[in-house]
Amino acid sequence: xxxxxxxxxxxxxxxxxxxxxxxxxxxxxxxxxxxxxxxxxxxxxxxxxxxxxxxxxxxxxxxxxxxxxxxxxxxxxxxxxxxxxxxxxxxxxxxxxxxxxxxxxxxxxxxxxxxxxxxxxxxxxxxxxxxxxxxxxxxxxxxxxxxxxxxxxxxxxxxxxxxxxxxxxxxxxxxxxxxxxxxxxxxxxxxxxxxxxxxxxxxxxxxxxxxx
Numbered sequence: 001x002x003x004x005x006x007x008x009x010x011x012x013x014x015x016x017x018x019x020x021x022x023x024x025x026x027x028x029x030x031x032x033x034x035x036x037x038x039x040x041x042x043x044x045x046x047x048x049x050x051x052x053x054x055x056x057x058x059x060x061x062x063x064x065x066x067x068x069x070x071x072x073x074x075x076x077x078x079x080x081x082x083x084x085x086x087x088x089x090x091x092x093x094x095x096x097x098x099x100x101x102x103x104x105x106x107x108x109x110x111x112x113x114x115x116x117x118x119x120x121x122x123x124x125x126x127x128x129x130x131x132x133x134x135x136x137x138x139x140x141x142x143x144x145x146x147x148x149x150x151x152x153x154x155x156x157x158x159x160x161x162x163x164x165x166x167x168x169x170x171x172x173x174x175x176x177x178x179x180x181x182x183x184x185x186x187x188x189x190x191x192x193x194x195x196x197x198x199x200x201x202x203x204x205x206x207x208x209x210x211x212x
Contacts, residue, residue: 067124068134071098071111073141074187075180081139085124092120094137104141112138115192140184179203 065088071081081098095109102109111118113127113135128135182202186195 067128069094069124070134070136071139072136073139074112074184075141075177087123087125087128089124090120091118091122091124094124095120098139102139102141105144108142108144110140110142110188112140112187115187115190115195117188138187140188 065086066084067087069083069085071083071094073079081101083094083097085094085097091111094111095106099106099109117140118127118137124135179199183195183199186198189195190198
């Protein structure tokens with residue numbers, strides 16, 4: 001009998017020991033009673049929780065904020081313009097810097113990069129390529145819009161010229177300024193390679209027509 005009791009005691013001790021080694025699993029909706037806080041070391045629940053660091057958004061790419069900008073007129077003035085600009089500045093800011101030098105209205109200035117007209121709100125760093133140290137724009141000066149009275153006069157004059165056209169009109173000689181204007185216009189719609197091809201098609205057709 002005593003041996004049986006000893007075996008049961010041994011089994012109970014072994015069972016309780018194994019039970020204490022298993023992790024305790026609580027239900028998802030289990031709430032820890034406040035009385036149990038006394039069993040938790042204070043350095044655990046009083047430890048401050050680190051907050052994530054706030055990162056400032058950078059408006060421009062890495063590197064210096066200043067960049068060298070070279071502006072080359074497509075026609076007219078042969079004087080190139082060189083300025084320093086901030087990478088966060090817009091195309092409109094660049095136009096305002098060269099406004100006095102060009103002596104025209106702001107609405108007449110168009111800046112082209114790689115044959116494409118850049119919008120006024122585009123920032124410099126959006127155009128830059130990685131590790132690019134300088135930037136070049138072609139400057140195109142558009143014709144000033146005439147007032148309404150001039151529009152009516154020009155419309156009447158053009159109508160009269162169409163009615164009274166003669167052999168001299170048909171044999172119109174196009175000067176170099178016309179071809180520069182044509183190329184400038186094509187650059188606003190096409191990239192450089194396609195622009196050159198279309199330009200040559202127009203000019204070759206004109207030359208062949210004149211030589212007939």
